[in-house]
Amino acid sequence: MLTAVAVVAVMVVGGPAPARAASPGRAMWLWNRADPATVITWAKDHDVREIFTFVEPNIGASGDLPRLKDLKKRADRDGIALSALGGEPGWVFDIASARAWQRSALGTKLFARSHVDVEPYALNAWSTDQPGTVAAYLQLLDALQADDARPLEADVPFWYHTIPAETATLADSVLTRVDAVTVMSYRDTATGPNSIMDVGSDMLLRGGAAGIPVRLAAETASLPDCPYCTFFEEGQQRLANTLDDVDVAAADYPAFTGIAVHHYGSWSTLRDSP
Structure with missing residues (x-):
């Protein structure tokens, strides 16, 4: 039996520790033709609830449809959503190809949404005509959104708020055109200067104001030119922690809907410890 002093001590010193916020789960990019059974086992073990699954153009002729159907069957069984992943910088000025890809991918009826990774800043035109490139990119998003009723999610860098667009910034203009964004907040610390939260907070705030869900993201591939952008050196446990x-830290932001990890190929082979 606890004495009165012990009871007071428990009450004052703390009692049970505050519960840690429940994780909203993870998402991950899947760029390669990995074995469906292995992918889904990995996803289950790492609380992955959505897989951005690369779909080749003209999927019917690619020979990959049987694997994707197998992946879908296994994902459904374990409550994991699949999104059709695609994107080329050239789509900015070739909307017809982007629309053809989306129609082909979503036409399989395997995917809950489109997830596009289109990086207009990779084009030479970004340097020679940034306003024109920005306008073309926004037209691309408009076209993809108009083509299908299923949600459209876009990968975006964290610095789009520094780029003028329309009456505000490119970050704001993207948020008016998509149903969700994943921010490439590639850093290897959680909080503090130059961390995931530091670079990702601007889009979290803008997404909250716009009513658009925002996912943050972490990188696991080797990036020799930017070691602080990836967990390649830190390993699995540091990434998980x-x-x-x-x-x-992000739970206070209404727009926050979880973290995506780039990508299955490098995450699944990341070493266990430094």
Whole structure:
């Protein structure tokens, strides 16, 4: 039996520790033709609830449809959503190809949404005619959104708020055209200067104001020119701990809907410890 002093001590010193915020789960990019059974086992073990699954143009002729159907069957069984992943910088000035890809991918009826990774800043035109390139990119998003009723999600860099567009910034203009964004907040710390939260907070705030869900993201591939942009050197446990810390730090932002990890190929082979 606890004495009165012990009871007071428990009450004052703390009692049970505050519960850690529940994780909203993870998402991940899947760019390669990995074995469906292996992918889904990995996803289940790492609380992955959505897989951005690369779909080749003209999927019917690619020979990859049977694998994708197998992936879908296994994902459905374990409550994991699949999104059709695609994107080329050239789509900015070739909307017809982008629309053809989306129609082909979503026409399989395997995917809950489109997830596009189109990086207009990779084009030479970004340097020679940034306003024209920005306008063309926004027209691309308009076209993809208009072509299908299913949600459209876009990968975006964290610095789009520095680029003028229309009456505000490119970040704001993208948020008016998509149903969700994933921010490439590629850093290897959770909080503090130059961290995932530091670079991702601007889009979290803008997404909250616009009523658009915002996912943050972490990188696991080797990036020799930017080691602080990836967990390649830190390993699996540091990644897991850091993403848990981001879940806690980002929970105060209404727009926050979780963290995506780039990408299955490098994440699944990331070493266990430094």
